[in-house]
Amino acid sequence: MVNRSMLLRLLGTLALPLVLAGCGVPLNTSWHGYRTGPATEQSSPTQASGSPGEAPKPAGPDCRKVKCVALTFDDGPGTYTESLLDLLDEHHAKATFFLIGKNVAKHPGIVRDELARGHELGNHTFSHRDLTKMSLAAGQRELRKTDAAIKKATGTEPTLVRPPFGAIPSNLKNSLDVPVALWSVDTLDWQTRDTKKTIKAAEKVAPGSIVLMHDIHESTIKAMPKILVDLQAQGYHFVTVSELIAKPKPGIGYGTGQHPATQK
Ligand code: NI
Numbered sequence: 001m002v003n004r005s006m007l008l009r010l011l012g013t014l015a016l017p018l019v020l021a022g023c024g025v026p027l028n029t030s031w032h033g034y035r036t037g038p039a040t041e042q043s044s045p046t047q048a049s050g051s052p053g054e055a056p057k058p059a060g061p062d063c064r065k066v067k068c069v070a071l072t073f074d075d076g077p078g079t080y081t082e083s084l085l086d087l088l089d090e091h092h093a094k095a096t097f098f099l100i101g102k103n104v105a106k107h108p109g110i111v112r113d114e115l116a117r118g119h120e121l122g123n124h125t126f127s128h129r130d131l132t133k134m135s136l137a138a139g140q141r142e143l144r145k146t147d148a149a150i151k152k153a154t155g156t157e158p159t160l161v162r163p164p165f166g167a168i169p170s171n172l173k174n175s176l177d178v179p180v181a182l183w184s185v186d187t188l189d190w191q192t193r194d195t196k197k198t199i200k201a202a203e204k205v206a207p208g209s210i211v212l213m214h215d216i217h218e219s220t221i222k223a224m225p226k227i228l229v230d231l232q233a234q235g236y237h238f239v240t241v242s243e244l245i246a247k248p249k250p251g252i253g254y255g256t257g258q259h260p261a262t263q264k
Contacts, residue, residue: 060094070211070240075100075124077097088224088228088238091238095238096242097215101150104146105149109153130165162180166182166183173251189219189223198213199230
């Protein structure tokens with residue numbers, strides 16, 4: 001959730017760089033996606049899906065060659081999440097869920113299902129408070145408690161962080177061992193709670209977009225069939241954020257126009 005001036009700033013500066021971010025970056029063949037844990041150089045090769053020496057299986061479509069978009073859903077899991085998972089399956093769509101720790105504790109089975117169906121899991125803090133209004137230690141607790149809740153539910157930890165309101169102090173961001181994922185297209189679904197407006201907002205998608213939505217609102221779930229059909233008709237592949245970025249690095253807020261090509 002963002003205020004209006006923040007939104008304008010984001011929309012004004014992000015659209016084009018994100019187009020470049022998604023598909024201009026070579027897919028790193030050693031990157032295996034969310035199943036290998038945090039996207040760091042320390043990831044053990046033994047955690048990867050293939051055995052040592054074997055050519056790794058690509059995590060998804062090659063976004064250098066095809067149109068890709070990362071659909072992301074914040075603040076869940078909730079009542080409507082399972083029906084969203086069915087819709088995504090119908091379209092062979094992978095998405096990224098930025099989970100609130102409190103809700104993970106309430107619905108661990110849904111989180112397991114998200115992972116089992118091939119989606120990426122991200123950390124959206126435990127109680128959805130503004131991380132810029134608390135100490136570094138308190139912010140780290142918010143994230144660690146959520147990591148623990150997701151680990152308890154699924155046996156694995158989230159591979160991305162998305163701070164509530166898109167706001168994170170730089171000292172907290174720099175202390176993370178996973179990347180921060182923001183967005184480039186905000187559907188404002190949480191504000192409008194209007195299916196038609198959510199569909200209209202999703203028309204702003206371009207190749208490489210990271211789209212912000214919320215799976216806790218029925219109006220959003222009702223918008224999804226048309227959004228999926230329309231984007232698929234335009235040739236889009238629905239990938240996770242880590243598949244889109246190819247190899248996201250810790251300490252970077254993806255969605256702000258920063259991407260590997262500019263962060264050597
Ligand atoms: Ni949120």
